[in-house]
Amino acid sequence: MEPKKAIVTGGSRGIGNGxxxxxxxxxxDIATNYSTASDEAEALAKTIREKYGRKCYYYQASLDQPNAGEELMEKCIRDLGGLDLLVxxxxxxxxxxxxxxxxxTFDMLINLDFRTYILNARYAAAYMIKHGIQGNIINITSSRGERAYPGDAVYGGCKAGLNRAIQSMALDLxxxxxxxxNVAPGATDVRDPKGYIERMKQHGIIIDPNAPNPREVLGKKIPCLRTGKPLDIANAVLFLASEEASYITGCTLRVDGGLILAGMPEWNDPANTVTDDAGWAGRKYDLDKLDLDYVL
Known part of the structure; x- marks a missing residue:
């Protein structure tokens, strides 16, 4: 039986890797891209080929650049020999x-987090229609598309836009x-916690290694009592792409452990984490520079 073929953008690490x-x-069989993490992409391809016996192609592509998405899609479909699933x-x-x-920054976020998603979906859909493939398109969005946070008008707005866009796309297709x-993650572990402190030093932010880990602090405030893992998101993607979900379209599946349910005071963090005891208004760090251990 011919294996199914999937394109996953940004697969070199984090959620995409999972x-x-x-x-x-x-x-x-998998085709993916990386922006700068070439070593991680190579390691991913090796694992897929050796552990799972599947094909894996990877390419350098910075998807905030004009036409980069279309060029990537063309390469992936050519090498895969077809397309059943776009993530x-x-x-x-x-x-x-x-x-x-x-x-x-505004232009970069709009291009990468919204425009490229729509154009990639359009390219994939056109290919599927031409070749009679009843395939799937799944976007990884964010719970921030449903709940507002300070300083989040652009990224959160892009994700909210995708939540609405897929409803019309589902009708069209x-x-x-x-x-x-869509799959909308909440706070998800995407970085090595040991490397977190070193990355913050590069931004002039010194974090006490003995201070509570922001992941653990936030995780205790989530109804499921932990932050998410890439596998949590991957399981949701596999389900939505399966026949078991054949009657589901135009939906955003939130995979956030209950993070954004009403009454969850996730930003009232203790001292020495992302914010101090004053809550968001007392935030200690300049979040435009903060390379978070988790993504919301």
Missing amino acids: ICLKLAEAGY NNAGVTRFFNILETPIE GPYGIRVN
Whole structure:
């Protein structure tokens, strides 16, 4: 039986890496891209080929650049020999007060976190329709698309826009047997905690290694009592791409452990974490520079 073929953008690390591995385990051949993490992409491909016996292609592509998404899609489909599933995952988050957001950052976030998702989906859908493939398109969005945070007008707005966009896309593509859904992670571990302190030093932020880990502090305030893992998101993607979800389209599946349920005071963090006891208004660190251990 011919293996299914999936494109996962931004698969070199974090959530995208977990999705690639889960799909390969389920029998998919994989094509993905990296922006700067070439070593991680190579390691991913090696694991997929040796552990799961599946094909894996990877390419350098910075998807905030014009036409980069279309060029990537063309390469991936050519080498895979087809396409059954597109997972738009590549993205970046920034916190900026709307009065202080640099235009360059605004453009980068819009291009990477919204425009490229839509254009990749359009390219994938056109290919599927031409070749009679009843495939799936899944976007990795964010719980921040449903709940507002200070300094999050642009990134959170992009994710909210995708939540709305897939509803129309599902209507447009449903007659062709193509389903379109989102998976919205909450606070998800995507970085090595030991490297976190060193990365913060590069931004002039000194964190006491003996202070409570922000992941653990936040995790205790989430109803499921932990932060998420890439595998949590990957399991949701595999489900939505499966026949078991054949009657689901135009939906955003939130995988956040209950993070944004009403009454969850996640920003009242103790001292020495992301904020102090004064809550968000007493935040200690300049979050536009903060390379978070988790993504919201």
